[in-house]
Amino acid sequence: xxxxxxxxxxxxxxxxxxxxxxxxxxxxxxxxxxxxxxxxxxxxxxxxxxxxxxxxxxxxxxxxxxxxxxxxxxxxxxxxxxxxxxxxxxxxxxxxxxxxxxxxxxxxxxxxxxxxxxxxxxxxxxxxxxxxxxxxxxxxxxxxxxxxxxxxxxxxxxxxxxxxxxxxxxxxxxxxxxxxxxxxxxxxxxxxxxxxxxxxxxxxxxxxxxxxxxxxxxxxxxxxxxxxxxxxxxxxxxxxxxxxxxxxxxxxxxxxxxxxxxxxxxxxxxxxxxxxxxxxxxxxxxxxxxxxxxxxxxxxxxxxxxxxxxx
Ligand code: NCD
Numbered sequence: 001x002x003x004x005x006x007x008x009x010x011x012x013x014x015x016x017x018x019x020x021x022x023x024x025x026x027x028x029x030x031x032x033x034x035x036x037x038x039x040x041x042x043x044x045x046x047x048x049x050x051x052x053x054x055x056x057x058x059x060x061x062x063x064x065x066x067x068x069x070x071x072x073x074x075x076x077x078x079x080x081x082x083x084x085x086x087x088x089x090x091x092x093x094x095x096x097x098x099x100x101x102x103x104x105x106x107x108x109x110x111x112x113x114x115x116x117x118x119x120x121x122x123x124x125x126x127x128x129x130x131x132x133x134x135x136x137x138x139x140x141x142x143x144x145x146x147x148x149x150x151x152x153x154x155x156x157x158x159x160x161x162x163x164x165x166x167x168x169x170x171x172x173x174x175x176x177x178x179x180x181x182x183x184x185x186x187x188x189x190x191x192x193x194x195x196x197x198x199x200x201x202x203x204x205x206x207x208x209x210x211x212x213x214x215x216x217x218x219x220x221x222x223x224x225x226x227x228x229x230x231x232x233x234x235x236x237x238x239x240x241x242x243x244x245x246x247x248x249x250x251x252x253x254x255x256x257x258x259x260x261x262x263x264x265x266x267x268x269x270x271x272x273x274x275x276x277x278x279x280x281x282x283x284x285x286x287x288x289x290x291x292x293x294x295x296x297x298x299x300x301x302x303x304x305x306x307x308x309x310x311x
Contacts, residue, residue, distance in 0.1 A: 002306045008120040008127045009300055011136035012174040017181035020145065026299035027146050027292070033070065033310060034295055043307035044073035047104040052095070053130065054080040054110045059266055059290055060130050060139070064107050067297035071307060073104075095119045105305055108132075113170075126304050134168045134229060140265050141174035143296040147289045148219055151261055155182040161213045162186065162204075163245060164223035164273050165194045168230060171265045172223060176202040189213035190245050191236050194225070210245050211255040220256065222247055222264045222273050242272050249277035261285050 001007075004019055012020070033041055049068040053061050061077065068075035078098075080086060085094055095106060105126045108116050113133030120127040131137040149155050160179065166172045166188050173196070179186055186204040188195060195206055207213035214220050227235060252260065262274075262283045270276055279286060301307070 002303055004303045006304065008116070008129075009138055009304060010117055010120060010127065010129045012138045012141045012177040013136065015138075015178070020142070020178055020181060023142055023296070023299050023303065024146050024149060026303055027142070027295040029310060030067075030070075030295040030298035030302070031292070033298070034291075039070050040072060041070065041310045042072050043302050043310060044068070044071040044104075044305055045308075047073045047305060048102070049073045049075050049105045049107060049301065050098050050103050051075060051077045051107045051130070052083075052098070052109070053078065054083075054085060054091070054108075055131065057109055057130070059293060060109065060137075063290070063293040064128075064130060064139075064297050066294050067301055070294070071298055071302055073301070073305075076103075091115055092118065092122055095123060099123050099125055105301065128300060128304065131170055133170065134173070134226075135170055136174045136177075137170040137265075138174050139293070139297055139300055140171045141178045142300070143289055143292040144171075144175055144221070144263060144265070145178060146292045146296050147263065147285050148261065150288075150292070151285060152218060155179075155184070158182060158184040158219060159217040160184055160186055160219040160221060161189055161207070161217045162221045162223065163189045163210060163213065163247065165225045165230075166190060166223065167194045167196045168226035169223050172196075172221075175221065176204060187213045187217065190223075191241070193236070210247075211251065214247075214252075214256045214260070216257060217260060218257075219261045219263060220247065220252075222262065222268075224264075224267060224269055224273060238272055246272065247274040247278045249275065249281050252278060252281070252283060256283075259283075263289055265289065 065075045107128040109130040113135035116129040187207050189207045
């Protein structure tokens with residue numbers, strides 16, 4: 001078994017605080033590699049990693065590919081349109097065929113919650129969840145925690161407001177599972193129809209008023225409305241939504257702490273959940289999150305696959 005004591009990375013729900021801290025510490029070493037002029041280390045030389053992405057992605061897919069390459073692994077990308085899933089093959093059959101090519105790891109994104117868990121049961125190689133339906137997106141939570149920890153020094157006792165479509169957000173879910181280990185105060189804000197039914201399971205509280213939700217918090221995490229996962233009636237009119245729940249620079253100045261951190265996993269719908277002056281203002285760590293994404297995914301692959309030297 002590797003240093004993490006895990007065969008797969010399926011969700012933050014399964015991780016201990018020690019495992020999360022180990023991943024974040026390792027990501028720090030990877031961030032240092034990413035600052036070198038030659039950003040390539042022999043850690044996973046000779047291994048092949050498949051990125052099987054059956055849902056759209058810019059940041060996650062690209063950063064998994066860059067992460068694998070910086071560790072000297074060979075990365076192969078497969079997307080829905082270009083795969084036999086489009087011809088009616090099941091995900092499991094596709095994955096078994098890929099495994100038969102002697103690959104060493106499967107990174108998978110799929111619209112069905114639980115899909116990577118099914119593959120992990122059936123395959124012998126490690127499976128990494130790159131987002132499954134509304135369930136989890138563990139590497140996003142890790143990069144969010146990493147970004148916050150780098151800025152604040154620690155995650156303990158954090159006050160964080162997560163705003164928007166929490167119900168359909170695997171990003172929110174993964175972050176909330178992880179934050180249980182750090183005695184964080186989690187405030188959820190957004191329309192009641194977009195709150196998760198299992199809010200209490202996370203020890204989170206609901207703030208219908210955004211100004212109250214963001215008062216005194218260390219971090220504000222904004223989310224996109226997952227229109228593709230919402231069935232008709234629950235989709236709020238966007239103009240009304242952005243009046244009530246849109247983050248603007250004026251609102252930040254009025255209601256938030258001066259040193260508040262503003263985050264967003266991307267893709268941003270500018271003018272809906274946040275205005276350009278909020279997304280691009282001095283409080284924004286949105287691009288730092290993207291930078292951290294490469295380091296965190298390097299750490300995940302390196303630790304899961306028992307990687308070697310970083311020199
Ligand atoms: C998120 C996702 O796909 O869950 N994006 C990402 O990975 N950075 C969030 C979203 O799509 O809104």
